[in-house]
Amino acid sequence: MGGLLNWYDENARPLPWRIQEVSPWETLLAEIIMQQTRMETGLPYWERIRKAYPNPQSLANDSEENLMLLWQGCGYYARARNLYKLAVTLGEEDLPTEYDELLKLPGIGPYTAAAISSICHNQPVACVDGNIRRVLSRIHAMDLTPSQLNSKATERLDISRPGDWNQAMMELGSQVCTPRNPSCSECPVNSTCGGMASGNPESWPIKKKKKQVSMSLVALVIHNLEGVHLIERTGKTLGGLWGIPLAEVGTESDDLLQNRDVKHIGTIKHDFTHRKLFVDVYTTNPRTGEMVTNPDNAPLSSLDRKILSLVDAV
Ligand code: SF4
Structure with a gap:
């Protein structure tokens, strides 16, 4: 997958946190908001919330209700409640830099801890989110268990630029290896992709029926x-x-x-x-x-x- 970073350098979308200096706190806000909200919907929320709360202390000093006012319409409100708890837990402390320390905070799971530690602090920790799961399942042409996904993501991680690598994998999943009609002919990893070779990359990951x-x-x-x-x-x-x-x-x-x-x-x-x-x-x-x-x-x-x-x- 040597070409992935080159592809990312040339094709990454100019998202606000990629074209300006942002703090780990602002990166955390982006990761939490964008995990379960579409980018175009989530961006105004990110702008609004980071302006209102430029650091965890400013959020901890405000009320949860005021955060909810800014969050309304963004959905998955447990994220906002956990974000507030996280700010209160931090008190006067800054966000930790280490993966294991980040994981101890309310609302921070393995994905978010890996994203913050790699993107903001260059630590060699691989992320696994829905996009990366789809890319890896297709490359290996098999449905991967969570632990297989973690080891495959870690094996492939480019430790010279771990944050960019993680973002490149996610970008590939969201822009090229899309759930439907992946653009395999434009994909920087198509020469080693089992899913493409099978002729039916959309077979992976195997879809589970949603019960509504x-x-x-x-x-x-x-x-x-x-x-x-x-x-x-x-x-x-x-x-x-x-x-x-x-x-x-x-x-x-x-x-x-x-x-x-x-x-x-x-x-x-x-x-x-x-x-x-x-x-x-x-x-x-x-x-x-x-x-x-x-x-x-x-x-x-x-x-x-x-x-x-x-x-x-x-
Ligand atoms: S070649 Fe196609 S299926 Fe394989 S990773 Fe690229 S876009 Fe996805």
Whole structure:
């Protein structure tokens, strides 16, 4: 794979952190945001969050809710909660430079620790993410276990430029060895690729069927001209955000709607990774004691924003 770094030097996209000096903290923000968010969606979040929090101390001195406000719409909110915990854990300390020390911090797994230690500190640690898994599985024309992936990635790592090598592998996966229609004729490693030789590189890695469960929910938008009644979300998916009261259709939704003068205004569909939601949206006026607030000032998920857009459209 000798040509990979040359290819990367000539073809790497001019991403903001590649064309300007950025700190390890800013690199960490980029790695955390871009791992589960598409680049074009994630870039404005990266810009916004690094400007608001130029170092871990500035985040630790702010509230988690303010971080959630900046993060809303980016999805996978556990990342933001862990980032906040990480900043608080660091206190006045800088981010560690060593892989093993990075791994001890909240929200930092093997991929992120390898990325930070190699890209920011030139340490010879190989990264394995979804793109690299696809490239390596195709080159070897086999489905590789996590430990096989780690050893193959480590064997190939160019220790003279480990950070660039890791980025080159990821760039190859995202720009050339794409999930569908890989551009094998333009690939710098095509002369040694078993997947290309097989004539069907898309066979690897073997795709696992995603199980998506359908759920029917009811949302009750309690509002007046001054604002909307919001509740604090809990749980892994949306914890740390605020939102519209929701209930699963059945006794829970009966409880939510009972003894209220409600109006059904429509149904929305929303996909999470493992769940497809069908949400019947109702509106009503606040009861005494139900506080309302301006939803523009609260950290809401894209599901809640979708529900509120339906209310605005009626
Ligand atoms: S030759 Fe094709 S399948 Fe093999 S690594 Fe390159 S793009 Fe992927």
